[in-house]
Amino acid sequence: MRSRPPKNAPLVLVVDDHPGWNEALQALLVGEGWRTAGAADGVEALELCAALQPALVLLGLELPVMDGLEFLRHYLSDEAGGRVRAPVVTLSALASYARQSVDLGATLALEAPVDREILLDSVAAVLRGATAGLTPVPASGFAPVPPTGRVAAATGYALRIETATLEL
Secondary structure (H helix, E strand, O other), X not given: OOOOOOOOOOEEEEEOOOHHHHHHHHHHHHHOOOEEEEEOOHHHHHHHHHHHOOOEEEEEOOOOOOOHHHHHHHHOOHXXXXXXXXXXXXXXXXHXXXXXXXXXXXXXXXXXXXXHHHHHHXXXXXXXXXXXXXXXXXXXXXXXXXXXXXXXXXXXXXXXXXXXXXXX
């Protein structure tokens, strides 16, 4: 069993309304050394962002109460009170939602279900502030995965994941 991440490890806020998926994503991230917190909808996510100041938000887009796109509108708006905003990585099975999330300011959009290694590489790249290696998003939605299957994050980019899915 892995030990808990150190208190100074980056905090990733996982936002998904499916409890099993939320818990599994958090366990996966903790296993890689990051701290996590979870939210089930956009309203709870906004509250936790204000209280916890996460280093990254991993956001499902199909949520109750306030969906992921509405969360992005509020979280990344100038009305958010001048707070430092964490980068947001979105997960969606719908290419149109992914495109909208990038248009609203998401750092990276991944197609769900997502390959475990690509998810972890994406989180690590965004937390590092990596900005190279992706093709801009075409109007149709997801962009192709780089030939290596590895990713680096950059604002305004999305990926289509066509490898083995995350089995949790």
